[in-house]
Amino acid sequence: MKKRTSKEIFAETLLELSRHIPIDKITVTKLVEESGLSSKTFYNHFQNKSDLMIYIEESEIARLHKKLENSNYRFEDYLKDGGLYYRKIKHFIRNAVNHTSGHEDYGRLRAEAAYQSILTFLLKTNGLERLDKDLTFALRLYVFGLVEMFARHVLDDSPMSDENFVELCEECMPEKLKAYLLKLPIPQMGLAP
Numbered sequence: 001m002k003k004r005t006s007k008e009i010f011a012e013t014l015l016e017l018s019r020h021i022p023i024d025k026i027t028v029t030k031l032v033e034e035s036g037l038s039s040k041t042f043y044n045h046f047q048n049k050s051d052l053m054i055y056i057e058e059s060e061i062a063r064l065h066k067k068l069e070n071s072n073y074r075f076e077d078y079l080k081d082g083g084l085y086y087r088k089i090k091h092f093i094r095n096a097v098n099h100t101s102g103h104e105d106y107g108r109l110r111a112e113a114a115y116q117s118i119l120t121f122l123l124k125t126n127g128l129e130r131l132d133k134d135l136t137f138a139l140r141l142y143v144f145g146l147v148e149m150f151a152r153h154v155l156d157d158s159p160m161s162d163e164n165f166v167e168l169c170e171e172c173m174p175e176k177l178k179a180y181l182l183k184l185p186i187p188q189m190g191l192a193p
Helices: 006-017 028-035 039-045 049-068 075-088 090-098 106-126 133-155 162-171 175-181
Strands: none
Touching: 006 028, 006 039, 006 049, 028 039, 028 049, 039 049, 049 075, 049 106, 075 090, 075 133, 075 162, 090 106, 090 133, 106 133, 106 175, 133 162, 133 175
């Protein structure tokens, strides 16, 4: 059995605490007490609680990105698996969305982290150094909207099936992104001069 890392222990602790305590009431001190680890260990891994909150999602996104590197795993599969993960941590997302604001606003942090992660993945897998400004705008617009709609779909217990939701997410993707994210031939216009 794989030994859990300190980061994983802090993440599990925050997920568990968020079942009963509003996120804005959970302190680093409380996380340290409940995890059985030290504050020094916490700060070796995270700058603050917001970093830990984003780590929870980022670790799953990183796992899904590795799967995307496999030619048999499509963006559609990525969206479906992302939805399953959101459902698994639904209590945490609901708590974080409802009990964070300002510089700790989970919706904003989550969207920015997802954008950076998908941008990095897209650049790496397509052998690009950067995207042109139009493609960058399209990606930011799409990812920020996608993250918000995913949360709404899961948290509002949408009557739409996950399959229909994923289909709509793909249909609504800007055409210029489809070539990159849906593994179509890559147009040369995406590389910034």
